[in-house]
Amino acid sequence: MIRTLAIAFISLLIFGRCAQQVAPTGGKKDSIPPNLVESFPVNKTLNFKGKKIELYFNEYVVVDNINQKLIITPEADNPYTYKQNGMSVALTFKKQFEDSTTYTLNFGDAIKDFAEKNPAKNLKMVFSTGSTLDSGRVYGSVKDITTNKPIFDALVGLYNVSDTLNVAKQKPYYFSRTDSSGTFSIENVQTRAYKLIAIDDKNRNMLYNAKDERTGFVNQIIKAGADSVAYQINMFLSDNTPLKIQRTLPRVNNYSVVFSKPIEKVGVTFMNKDTLPYLLENGTALKFFNVDPHPDSTLVKLTATDSLGTVTDFEQKIAFQAQRGKERQKDPLGLTTLPEQNKPLTNEFVYQFVLNKPIKFLDDQKITLITDSLTHEPLHSFPYSWNVTHNILTVNAKSFAKDSIKWDLPKGSVISVEDDTLARTLLKHPVLNEENYGQIKGAVLNADTSTHFIVELVDEQFKVFKSVYTSPYTFRHVPQGKYMIRIIIDANRNKRWDTGELDKNRQPEAIYYLQDKILLKSNFELNDINITLPK
Missing domain, CATH: 2.60.40.1220 (Immunoglobulin-like)
Structure with a gap:
């Protein structure tokens, strides 16, 4: 009996394992997206009066975040529900579409195959509730003006022309979103006048939030047509909310x-x-x-x-709040510097002491610049100045040090308006070794004498390394790395880039980039790195 039970148990284990379901292995992965084989209404239907749209595919599909991804132009203000059933998707709208209007439904990647989630490509439907299809088209590209990079998923809209147009409260009549290369195309629009505006639309409410969303626009009123030009829109951040x-x-x-x-x-x-x-x-x-x-x-x-x-x-x-204890608990007096401590310095340099409180006393005889063990030059030997609020000291210094440059600030040499002082502070900087750095020289071409500009050297994170205001230009003591050069047209001559304002139809100051990145090696000098301004 025991032997019989043992045999039965072993047999159960063997056949039980054989019966387990295992995902098939091998075979070619499905990379083919689903194809639309039929729709109701048929694409480019005229005189459509229904409230339901159905799509039929050649394989099983799933719906992915369609409420965010489906773009209907013009904006319909017509809520809908959807139902996915095997190889079909049906959309049922709450009400009929407006009469004598051409509608475009762009599904993006909202519908995908069931197995591998490959999105249906270029899935779009056009129909008209009138007797003709509108044929107007507006297209172009969008980039960030400060980085020259294309902007993905920006909302590009055609707005009805009005003296009271307010994109913070009004949605576009027609719109599209940019692809990964920053290009957009708004099709099947009525051929008439519009204002062309792009916004970040981070929260996808189709309204402009000036606090943290970029915008860009075309100055002139445009007319959508079958043969319209490609528009280049430069986007910028411009917080025009009232200061409070x-x-x-x-x-x-x-x-x-x-x-x-x-x-x-x-x-x-x-x-x-x-x-x-x-x-x-x-x-x-x-x-x-x-x-x-x-x-x-x-x-x-x-x-x-x-x-x-x-x-x-x-x-x-x-x-101020009333004091409760016998003594006030003050915030400590703090100091930072520009350049930061331990950053290499040339023997002639501009230096800033930045304090977190206004200063009422500074002993410029006790604060010294140490060149070597025998040479201590007092601060009063160098030109220096305070900012308006007396917390930033700028010094034009010169040293003959060979290895390191040091600032010595003894205790009591800096006293704030709260009568506290810094502890003794020693700031150290190595002397810059020319062989560890490179140099870039060039010129701005096509600039006449009336053009004021700023030449900026920026790294790959668009951090400005240095700015100059003349041509020819030279960037010295540049660390090894990859860089870009850009030219800002300084129209108001304030030596800084000024952004634009949508409400005032004012574009930002133009920025032009050198087409190619610059690779600079240590102890190298690059010459004739010229950038040509458009005529």
């Missing part, structure tokens, strides 16, 4: 006024005889320091200028 005081942060030692966006500069006017030291932190917070004696509150007028040059005035009451 977002919040205030009252403390015992200081009082911060935080703005709703970065500001370029701010003027402070005290409305009474009292004054307080202050500084601008990170471009967004204006910090006032509580120094005695002063009244319980101080009224100030703030004149703030944002990146678009818009000036806004505020009146603000500065009121």
